[in-house]
Amino acid sequence: MKLINALMTFHILVAISLWLLSSTFESHASEQIVHSEAIDNVWSAHRIKPFLLTRGEHQFVAYFDANRQMTVAHRMLGKPWRFYKVDSYLGWDSHNYVTMELDKTGHLHVLGNMHSDPIEYFRTTEPFQVRSLQRVNKMVDKIVEKRMTYPVLILNKENELIVKYRDGGSGNGNEIYNIYDTKSKRWSKLHQNQFLDGEGKMSGYFEGPIKGPEGNFHLIWVWRNTPNSATNHSLSYAKSKDLVNWTDSNDQPISLPITLDKTEIVAPVPPFGGMINGNVxxxxxxxxxxxxxxxxxxxDGNTQIYVARKQNKIWKSHQISQWQDFRWDFGGHGSLGKFLVKPYAVQIVDDKKLSVKVRKKDDILRFVLDSETLQTLSVEKVNLYPPRISEISQVSNRLLENSTDLPLEQHVLKGVGDSSPSGGSYYLSWVSQPGNRDRAHVFISSPSVLLLHESKE
Incomplete structure (x- = not known):
């Protein structure tokens, strides 16, 4: 009887918590205001990333609900959400995130829940209407689309929709690019030849392509010999104007498929040298x-942060950290859990300075660099996201945190796409148990509250 009463009390408190969170939270700090609202209860038994997309007045969020089902929601900014669930269910693999993008005609394309799995792809039949999402069983070649991993949706310079993904497994996979024709509503291969070839010995783990300030697309990646994450090596680079034709940083053409011997090496880090995919x-x-x-x-065997830039047609690396007795000795298969260190992309501070944010354990460090020499001028502790987001997320998930003695992680994810009407950013936050090498936990935690936040600088 006591257990029943406790459970009833718990569910009542959850309902009250959700009601309270549907109201507006405002930060009184002079430098920023954060508006927050609850979207839904979501799966929290292991780490899995949702996705937030804003295009003009349209905003979309995709996630796995409390029952592991893929859910997509849409709203016009400031209006109520419309929710729709598709027939795709999450297992225990932390690689199985979800991603999405709009094509030129306003149709939403959703991909996800794939880690060497058959295609999981949904597309709307009516522009901007998530409740018109329908499963599509093939893009280009159903035989090839049986082992898809790491889908990324990109808009090229003409706003044509491109998808890239890995075909195959870790250490022995190929990169595939397809382009979508909005008139025929069909996908086709972007490249006649295979994009990258590890020649049966390795595969590439990519960051990008990312559109640079000059309009070119820039791509970096590491090569990996086996499913063991410690075998990453040879940080590499290529760029393209159209995602079809690729060159090195000196504008010399690179013929496809890209192989290791044709790769421009940014940093010749060897296997077991302390470099990992996802952290370049x-x-x-x-x-x-x-x-x-x-x-x-x-x-000396310590983990250190480096930045690399072309100098006199040669990539030159600069060590920006000076850590002692700190070594992240990672390795093995599956999702590794929370990384002990995570660097972020270089940002411009002013005309003479750059900065790099790095999460080291639970501290966020900001390395301020001389933009000419890339030497470290100072290191300071900062916040990665507006602090108010963490405060609100902790309040919303206090019941979850009190319901289990297992470790829980707080997550904040910056949205993709356009800024808010006031010029601020959108974020998602939620709480989960850590990953478990893509294996089931013994305990399934109660659902987390997925929150949407708007910041104003």
Missing amino acids: KIGFDQGGNPVVTYHKYDE
């Missing part, structure tokens, strides 16, 4: 030149 980032300096951030082991 690309930003741009005041002149629009790409600057690559990564980490590796130094001569």
Whole structure:
């Protein structure tokens, strides 16, 4: 009887909490205002990323609900949400995120829940109407689309929709690019030849393509020999004007497929050298030149942060951290859980300075660099996101945190697309148990509250 009463009390408190969170929270800090609202209860038993997209007055969020079902919601800014659930259900794999993008005619394309899995793809039959989403069982080749991983949707310079994904497995996969024709409503291969070929020995893990300030698309990646994450090596670079024809940083053409011997190497980090996929980032300096951030082991075996930029037609790396007795000795298969260190892309501070934010354990450090020499001028503790977001998220998920003794992680994800009408940014926040090498936990935590936040600088 006591257990029943406790459960009833818990559910009542959850309902009250959700009602309270549907109201507006305002930060009284002079430098920013944050508006927050609850979207839904979501799966929290392991780490999995939702997706937030804003295009003009249209805003979309895609996530896995409390029952593991993929859900897509849409609203006109400031209006109520419309929700729709598709027939795709999450397992225990933290790689199975969801992503989406609008094509030129306003149709939403949703991909996700794939880690060497058959295609999971949904497209609207009516512009901007999530409740018209329908499953599409093939893009180009159903035989090829049986082992899809890491889908990314990109708009090229003509706002044509392009999807890229990995075909195959870790250490032995190929990169596929397709382009969508809005008139025929069909996909076709973007490249006649295979994009990248690990020649049966390795595969590429990519960051980008990212559109630079000059309009070109920039791509960096690491090569990986086996499913063991410690075998990442050879940080590489290529660029393109149209995502079809590719060159190195000196504008010399690269014929497809790209192989290791044809690759422009940014940093020749060897396997087991302390570099990992997902932690290589690309930003741009005041002149629009790409600057690559990564980490590796130094001569003493410590993990250190580096930035690399072309100098006299040669990539030159600069160590910006000076950490002692700190080594992230990662390895193995599956999702690794929370990374002990995570660098972010270079940002411009002013005419003479750049900065790099780095999360080291639970601290957010900001390295301020001389933009000419890339030498570290100062290191300071900062916030990665508006602090009010963490405060609100903690309040909304206090019941979840009190319901289990298991470790829980707080997540904040910046949205993709346009800024808010006031020029601010949109964020999502939620709480989950950590990943477990893509295996089931013994305990399934109660749902987390997925929150939407709007900040104003």
